[in-house]
Amino acid sequence: MADRVKFGVEGLDEMLLGGLLEGSICAVVGTYGTGKTMFALQFAYEGLRRGEKVIYISLEEREEHLRTTIAQKGWDTGVFDDRLYLVRLDPTDFNLAINSIKSELSSLIKSFGAARVIIDPISLFEGLFEDASVRRREMFGFIEIMRDEACTLMLTSEANTANPEESKYGLAEYLADAVILLHRIRSPGLTEVHLALEVAKMRRSAHSREIKPFEILQDKIMVYSEAILF
Numbered sequence: 001m002a003d004r005v006k007f008g009v010e011g012l013d014e015m016l017l018g019g020l021l022e023g024s025i026c027a028v029v030g031t032y033g034t035g036k037t038m039f040a041l042q043f044a045y046e047g048l049r050r051g052e053k054v055i056y057i058s059l060e061e062r063e064e065h066l067r068t069t070i071a072q073k074g075w076d077t078g079v080f081d082d083r084l085y086l087v088r089l090d091p092t093d094f095n096l097a098i099n100s101i102k103s104e105l106s107s108l109i110k111s112f113g114a115a116r117v118i119i120d121p122i123s124l125f126e127g128l129f130e131d132a133s134v135r136r137r138e139m140f141g142f143i144e145i146m147r148d149e150a151c152t153l154m155l156t157s158e159a160n161t162a163n164p165e166e167s168k169y170g171l172a173e174y175l176a177d178a179v180i181l182l183h184r185i186r187s188p189g190l191t192e193v194h195l196a197l198e199v200a201k202m203r204r205s206a207h208s209r210e211i212k213p214f215e216i217l218q219d220k221i222m223v224y225s226e227a228i229l230f
């Protein structure tokens with residue numbers, strides 16, 4: 001039985017019965033502003049806090065913005081700076097982004113010794129492939145390569161606007177071993193919007209099937225695993 005890798009989000013680790021399986025691939029899927037990047041940073045921080053090395057590939061937010069966000073959280077960056085490999089890939093530079101992720105990531109994981117790797121969001125990478133069948137083939141190939149790496153991989157994905165329960169290209173949820181869906185839920189009186197999450201899938205493990213509210217706080221995300229929605 002593989003060891004558990006703590007996600008680092010209170011409440012969520014309980015729903016995952018202790019955390020992700022070591023070496024597995026996790027996808028966090030949600031529409032804009034539901035907290036995908038916050039989950040990604042929290043997952044990175046948990047690794048760093050434990051003395052692990054972490055690679056964070058951002059296809060969206062600039063490195064300096066992510067560093068500012070990290071600093072605003074009050075996390076002690078000095079302690080882990082040399083164990084965090086934070087890089088922004090410009091998704092408009094097709095060849096650079098494809099080559100960096102497809103060809104160079106494996107050797108970077110090995111040379112850096114990363115225990116956690118994050119790609120935020122994978123949907124921008126998927127979008128580089130215009131043809132759906134090429135995208136599918138490339139993504140399956142990429143994930144196969146990643147399965148051989150000795151790291152736990154976290155992908156974030158934008159949701160499909162027509163169906164927020166699905167990832168933008170409908171691939172991430174099939175490729176990943178574990179899927180966490182982030183939801184925006186309107187209160188019955190339509191006066192407030194709540195964030196909630198569910199563990200939609202976890203290969204080789206039991207997990208909670210409840211939908212639980214969460215909040216993005218200044219320094220962390222809190223999942224209220226005891227709370228019942230409405």
Ligand SMILES: Nc1ncnc2c1ncn2[C@@H]1O[C@H](COP(=O)(O)OP(=O)(O)OP(=O)(O)O)[C@@H](O)[C@H]1O
Pocket residue numbers: 030031032033034035036037038039060158216217218219
């Ligand atoms: N310090 C904070 N305190 C409270 N809420 C915050 C704080 N920082 C961010 N948030 C909330 O988190 C949201 C942004 O989350 P995040 O950037 O992770 O979303 P995302 O899913 O990655 O969005 P996108 O798809 O646009 O990248 C903000 O809209 C805000 O509601």
Ligand SMILES: [Mg+2]
Pocket residue numbers: 036037038060120
């Ligand atoms: Mg984001």
